Amino acid sequence: MAEWLIEAIEAGALAQNYTRLLQIEINDGCVTGARLRDTLSGAEFAVTANQIVNASGPWVDAVTAASGLNAERMIGGVKGSHLVLPRFAEAPKQAIFAEAADGRMVFVIPWNEQILVGTTEVEDSGDPGDARPTGGEIDYLMTSFQRFFPQSGITRADVRYAFSGVRPLPLSPGRKASAVTRRHIIYDHMPDGAAGLFSIIGGKLTTAAALAREAVKKMGIPVPEPEPVTGIVPAGEVEETCRQWAQLAAGKAGIRTASAEAIAEWHGRRAMSIAAAAARDEALRVPLCRHTLHIVAEATEAFAHECAVTLGDVLLRRVPVALGPCWSESCTREAAQAIGRAAGWGQSEIGRQIENFEEERARFLHPQGGN
């Protein structure tokens, strides 16, 4: 996703993080622009546009409602929850997809030096930003995990954290969540009196590039032919390519091979520009904390090219070391000082970033679920 963001910016797009769309402006049945708010400064401003794509996922209906559109509800949100467990002696080295007791597919994936178990399908019509795993969902995932790995010795008390997301599926009353189509729909709001507005309903990460091309064509913008085809390469080839990137990055930046491998695994070919930045400045070759192979250059590149703004953007989303197995408050302080020095933050800014980060991290980690 970060690579797509960088490509879009390089192609001339303006991407702005922490910006909320308040309302789409419509005049005489046509879209004319939008009112936006910078949620960090609170400043409001307007942009003009004769076409808008409402790609706000499970918030699609909230955006059209806030814009005063008389559109039918389109999204039937389906929450999916995940657990993160510690690694154990016979932990799988590859992703496993297997059948749970109720016949659904559940996955167990090695992730960030831990084990990720998911997922559930629970109808959810609340604010997607408030979605939390329930105790029942955690029990369901733990039961499935223990069926696959009865000897692991891992129990519910070992759950490191649990989190949820809401799939923006098309509203399908009376249909089981698993039976709802995963295909996307690009809805044209012309019949609702908003020509130039398109809402994206459903969709998957795996089909996001095709969806983007389809949306662009709907807007009357030609897409070069032939359209690119997403290739599937054997797992071994991916590993070999990563190994080559890691070797090049290690040589370029003068960092340990293990560190370059960790960087290539997470950032792919972006490892090269991270290595180039690290080569220029010793402070960028410092590890983010003493437990991790990831380095400060990954944070500064995220600020420079991936629209990261806060410590949370870096440590929870772009380089999610703070979701790793050994993270503690002292790691936060160490990473904040190293990143702050490189980013030119003063001590009071570092203190403010740490406070906001700890609050955000605590909100995200729900080891025992809600109701």
Ligand SMILES: Cc1cc2nc3c(=O)[nH]c(=O)nc-3n(C[C@H](O)[C@H](O)[C@H](O)COP(=O)(O)OP(=O)(O)OC[C@H]3O[C@@H](n4cnc5c(N)ncnc54)[C@H](O)[C@@H]3O)c2cc1C
């Ligand atoms: C539990 C779960 C499991 C999934 N499993 C898979 C899978 O196995 N394979 C697969 O390919 N896909 C999977 N997906 C689907 C994939 O993640 C979705 O396609 C994707 O989340 C939808 O992408 P999106 O960009 O449309 O929406 P989101 O990723 O939800 O992004 C919407 C964005 O809009 C922003 N937004 C909302 N309101 C406003 C506003 N007023 N102003 C500005 N911004 C706003 C939100 O902050 C958010 O960043 C899964 C999704 C979930 C939740």
